[in-house]
Amino acid sequence: MTKAELVEKMATDAGISKTAAAAALNSFVDSVTKALKKKDGKVTLVGFGTFAKLRRKARKGRNPQTGEAIKIKAGNVVKFRPGKKLKDSI
Known part of the structure; x- marks a missing residue:
């Protein structure tokens, strides 16, 4: 949609x-x-789900085309965890 x-x-x-x-x-x-x-950003919609900000640490990865090792920077990501009503309806 x-x-x-x-x-x-x-x-x-x-x-x-x-x-x-x-x-x-x-x-x-x-x-x-x-x-x-915000620092501890979180939005909860009861029955639908929760949006939360998580800090992802820096890590090593690989370039899929060349196989060369690369560094991936630390950063923030948004995680969505579905609520009970949403899980049950799907």
Whole structure:
């Protein structure tokens, strides 16, 4: 499902305009992004799941084309853990 399809679905389900649905979706995405930027960033939506920021350590990897060893820098990643309702519905 693309963002446009999601906006259309939200608009029809909620009985609002596509513009309002797009604004709501953009606000949600912005809010989750800001929350994850914090030091211990975490967003929990009961029944749906949890978005959490994790720190990935630096590690060694390989270039698949040449087989040459490379260094992969440390960085932050976002992990999503589905909630019980979401797991059960799938």
